[in-house]
Amino acid sequence: MQQYEIRQCEAVECQFRFPVAVGDPAGLHCPHCGEPTALAATPPITDTPFPQFAPHFTHLELLLDNIRSLYNVGAIMRTADGAGVKHLHLGGITAPPTHPKLTKTALGAESALPWTQYRNSVYAARQLKAEGHEIWVLEEGETAVNLFTTTLPSTAKQPILLVIGNEKVGVDPDIRRLANRTFALPMSGVKNSLNVAVAFGIAIYQIQFG
Numbered sequence: 001m002q003q004y005e006i007r008q009c010e011a012v013e014c015q016f017r018f019p020v021a022v023g024d025p026a027g028l029h030c031p032h033c034g035e036p037t038a039l040a041a042t043p044p045i046t047d048t049p050f051p052q053f054a055p056h057f058t059h060l061e062l063l064l065d066n067i068r069s070l071y072n073v074g075a076i077m078r079t080a081d082g083a084g085v086k087h088l089h090l091g092g093i094t095a096p097p098t099h100p101k102l103t104k105t106a107l108g109a110e111s112a113l114p115w116t117q118y119r120n121s122v123y124a125a126r127q128l129k130a131e132g133h134e135i136w137v138l139e140e141g142e143t144a145v146n147l148f149t150t151t152l153p154s155t156a157k158q159p160i161l162l163v164i165g166n167e168k169v170g171v172d173p174d175i176r177r178l179a180n181r182t183f184a185l186p187m188s189g190v191k192n193s194l195n196v197a198v199a200f201g202i203a204i205y206q207i208q209f210g
């Protein structure tokens, strides 16, 4: 496992401080002013496992309906793995985990979750609902309830399919009609929208560990 150290510029008027891999020659000189640096701190080694918590829903799957940004797909995949999501359903233009530009963002999570790709997200949602999934949609809108104040069942007999929608148009209207539950996140401030990967992260942790 690659070890890191924190170095600090020795020029008193600079003192730029930054992490670098141990032994990397880039750490010897200040990236800001070019003066020599000194070892300032050694971060703790974090190969000890994170504390494990059981998610509320042990059979929760995710449908990504036309997520345009590779960065968002990668971030969502990594978060999904940490939150106990069991399967990824990828609809329309959503890039598959095998996309060469995704492997870096997801940092290995791309291989952890089984996934299925669909040309049509609506057909995928219909099929999964017919097979017994409950459809939960994360979306703003009149029928949406605040995820933080609503009471979720403590467990579910049916598998759950959480649907996350496109950055511009949200979840496809024909999928919204299939929803058993529609959630929105509480919002404050002027710009009333969150990045889709951030919104997913907040929602899935509330659903699984809240």
Ligand SMILES: [Zn+2]
Pocket (backbone or CB within 6 Å): 009, 010, 011, 014, 015, 016, 030, 031, 032, 033, 034, 035
């Ligand atoms: Zn410096």
